[in-house]
Amino acid sequence: xxxxxxxxxxxxxxxxxxxxxxxxxxxxxxxxxxxxxxxxxxxxxxxxxxxxxxxxxxxxxxxxxxxxxxxxxxxxxxxxxxxxxxxxxxxxxxxxxxxxxxxxxxxxxxxxxxxxxxxxxxxxxxxxxxxxxxxxxxxxxxxxxxxxxxxxxxxxxxxxxxxxxxxxxxxxxxxxxxxxxxxxxxxxxxxxxxxxxxxxxxxxxxxxxxxxxxxxxxxxxxxxxxxxxxxxxxxxxxxxxxxxxxxxxxxxxxxxxxxxxxxxxxxxxxxxxxxxxxxxxxxxxxxxxxxxxxxxxxxxxxxxxxxxxxxxxxxxxxxxxxxxxxxxxxxxxxxxxxxxxxxxxxxxxxxxxxxxxxxxxxxxxxxxxxxxxxxxxxxxxxxxxxxxxxxxxxxxxxxxxxxxxxxxxxxxxxxxxxxxxxxxxxxxxxxxxxxxxxxxxxxx
Numbered sequence: 001x002x003x004x005x006x007x008x009x010x011x012x013x014x015x016x017x018x019x020x021x022x023x024x025x026x027x028x029x030x031x032x033x034x035x036x037x038x039x040x041x042x043x044x045x046x047x048x049x050x051x052x053x054x055x056x057x058x059x060x061x062x063x064x065x066x067x068x069x070x071x072x073x074x075x076x077x078x079x080x081x082x083x084x085x086x087x088x089x090x091x092x093x094x095x096x097x098x099x100x101x102x103x104x105x106x107x108x109x110x111x112x113x114x115x116x117x118x119x120x121x122x123x124x125x126x127x128x129x130x131x132x133x134x135x136x137x138x139x140x141x142x143x144x145x146x147x148x149x150x151x152x153x154x155x156x157x158x159x160x161x162x163x164x165x166x167x168x169x170x171x172x173x174x175x176x177x178x179x180x181x182x183x184x185x186x187x188x189x190x191x192x193x194x195x196x197x198x199x200x201x202x203x204x205x206x207x208x209x210x211x212x213x214x215x216x217x218x219x220x221x222x223x224x225x226x227x228x229x230x231x232x233x234x235x236x237x238x239x240x241x242x243x244x245x246x247x248x249x250x251x252x253x254x255x256x257x258x259x260x261x262x263x264x265x266x267x268x269x270x271x272x273x274x275x276x277x278x279x280x281x282x283x284x285x286x287x288x289x290x291x292x293x294x295x296x297x298x299x300x301x302x303x304x305x306x307x308x309x310x311x312x313x314x315x316x317x318x319x320x321x322x323x324x325x326x327x328x329x330x331x332x333x334x335x336x337x338x339x340x341x342x343x344x345x346x347x348x349x350x351x352x353x354x355x356x357x358x359x360x361x362x363x364x365x366x367x368x369x370x371x372x373x374x375x376x377x378x379x380x381x382x383x384x385x386x387x388x389x390x391x392x393x394x395x396x397x398x399x400x401x402x403x404x405x406x407x408x409x410x411x412x413x414x415x416x417x418x419x420x421x422x423x424x425x426x427x428x429x430x431x432x433x434x435x436x437x438x439x440x441x442x443x444x
Contacts, residue, residue, distance in 0.1 A: 047116040204260040252336035255287040279314040
């Protein structure tokens with residue numbers, strides 16, 4: 001490798017042996033052209049000097065000959081008196097000699113001029129030969145540069161094709177990931193929607209009935225869960241639940257009212273607007289409990305807790321979200337079973353005049369355990385909803401990051417497409433000059 005300093009920008013750059021030999025050849029060809037031009041100019045000066053010297057010699061000779069002939073003419077003129085014929089002959093002879101000498105001097109001058117013309121032609125031939133060699137060297141250098149340019153173009157095309165293939169593969173990978181993320185988001189959204197029971201094509205009543213029928217055979221074999229079609233009193237609830245023991249004694253009865261947020265009403269309704277009518281229906285149908293299954297007031301933190309005890313307004317009344325419909329039935333039925341058990345024991349104790357302190361303690365323990373289980377269930381549901389919302393946010397961020405990555409790849413491909421030989425040779429005047437010397441082509 002050789003290091004060369006640019007005479008224009010003073011920037012040092014390294015070139016290989018082939019490039020160094022090419023540049024050295026260019027420098028030598030420039031010196032040859034300079035010497036050839038100097039020799040040509042010298043030949044031109046020698047030719048002009050020779051012609052001037054020959055012209056001076058001919059002029060001097062002619063002048064001397066003219067002087068001699070003038071003397072002879074004067075002598076001949078002096079002899080004219082001797083006879084006209086002799087004079088004419090002498091004059092003709094003298095003129096012949098003069099013309100012969102003049103012709104000789106002219107021929108000599110032509111020979112000198114022809115010799116100089118031959119020398120000039122030889123020098124011009126050498127100059128033309130030097131031009132041909134220089135042109136061949138330039139053409140060779142241009143060929144090398146053109147091959148290098150074609151190689152760079154091919155490398156650039158290969159890089160472009162490689163980038164395009166990589167970009168296509170990455171885009172396909174990202175598209176697959178985005179599809180998977182979208183599917184996961186939709187799955188989580190559907191899960192959340194199912195937990196909120198906002199189901200497409202189902203009403204709230206249908207949902208509650210379906211959820212109860214799923215566990216009826218296993219948990220409520222003797223229970224009745226039917227539509228309340230008795231409107232003799234002017235009003236009716238939606239469903240009545242009654243369960244009895246093996247002896248046919250009623251364990252628990254519940255009046256249900258279902259209210260969906262999509263139900264059309266004249267005005268925006270609240271859960272509290274339906275409690276009084278629900279209590280009336282419970283009393284008229286002789287039900288122990290009253291439950292409002294509601295999707296109203298979706299923004300309310302109170303009702304979104306799952307199960308809300310409103311017995312401070314109306315006795316044994318609850319407002320629940322649909323996902324707690326079946327759990328509440330189970331809790332109230334189990335509580336009623338325990339209550340019947342304790343009532344039987346209490347009756348037995350009373351009949352035996354036994355202290356009922358233990359019964360009251362157990363009843364309080366049951367109430368405490370019931371409240372604790374209700375609280376844990378509510379907290380678990382809230383935690384599940386919170387985690388689903390966080391997962392959806394994370395997946396949205398991942399999707400956004402993938403879109404940004406795809407956009408950066410598109411920008412990188414645009415920059416690769418914008419890469420040209422001109423930009424690659426920027427700051428290298430030698431390579432730029434090579435491209436400028438290409439015949440019939442402008443710099444790239």
